[in-house]
Amino acid sequence: MATYAVGDIQGCFDSFRRLLDLCAFDPAHDRLWLVGDLVNRGPRSLETLRYIRGLGDAAVTVLGNHDLYLLMVAAGHGKRGKDDTLAAVLAAPDRDELLDWLRRQRLCHLENEFCMVHAGLLPQWSVVQARALAAEVESALSSDDYETFLSRLWGSEPAAWSDDLAGWPRLRVIVNAMTRMRFCTAAGVMDFRVKGEVAKAPAGYLPWFDAPHRLSADAVMVVGHWSALGLTLRSNLLALDSGCLWGGRLTALRLEDRALFQVDCASGESVPLELPRA
Template structure:
């Protein structure tokens, strides 16, 4: 049995199938870890959702910002972005079932030495603490008040974690760190405007994984989200968003031995 961690698919379904073929993925014995952003921008988000859902326990998926955006839009809470590719999902006969399945995905998954999250963890969180905080969000997203949660999710404030945060601001900080963060200050104040390469870091900001003393550094963080960062393989970091939608590559890493698999995605935007 092998476990393959895969970067952001974003509706590039054909690229996903080619990558799984290259990995010789066998759903009867192997497992997939998907770092989030299954949907949006690419041409076949509906097929991607259906396929991953139908893999059942063979696939572990954490929520990305585009997945949450889909849930917000479907709930009437998110402002539509120009160029999104969600209508096929929203108009599908099984839309309600797919959204219900998506709402029940994890925000953060921990297993052995690995922790998978879409964007990152704030420097003052251990992996155990992050997993407990993720559970708070997951309870809100799957509970009877999930429509209220989605209505209050949008926004970038507060930009830092404080233990005394309560209610929607508390959950919003957790979500923003785990699904949107790239740069933050050494004190963990997040900056959301900059989306470029490491050299583009704003004054006083660092890539979250380079903050000195980060409490999650003893674990291996498996992430996506940051296409400008590209593939980055380090002892305690597997950054797997290698820009599939942008015509670069879709990447898988076999966690058992860190073997690398990639497919070309130069045709992903065709049909968008």
């Protein structure tokens, strides 16, 4: 059995299927770890959701910011982006089944030495604490009152964690760290304005994974989200968003031996680079 961790798909279904063929992925024996952002911007989000849902236990998915955006839009909350490509999902006859499946996926997955999350973890969180905090969000998102949670999710404040946080602000910080963060201060104050290369870090900020004394440093973090960072492989960091959507490549990494598999973005799936990355 092999475990393949796959970077952000974002509706690039043709590239995704070509990557699985390259890996010789067999759902009867292998597993996929998907770092989130299954949907949006690419042309075939509907097919992507249907395929991954159909894999059942062979796929482990964590939610990304674009996946949560889909759930918010479907529930009538948040601001609709002019460049989203979610119309086919929202109009699909199996829309409700797909969205119900999506909102029941994890925010953080912890297994052996690996911790998978879409964006990152704040420096004061161990992976065990992060898993417990993710469970709070997952409980709200899978509850009968999930639409109230989605209605309170939008926004970038508070920008830092405190153990005293409660209610919607507490859940919002957890979500924003795990699905949106790139840069933070050493104390864990997040910035959401800058989305580019590491060299563009605001004064006083650094990539979340370079924060000194980060409590999750003893685990191997498996993440996506940061296409401008590019494929970054360290002993304790596997950052797998290699920018397929932006004309780059889609990446899979076999966790057992760190064998790398990549395919070029399929024809017709990339979007103009002048669009803001998110």
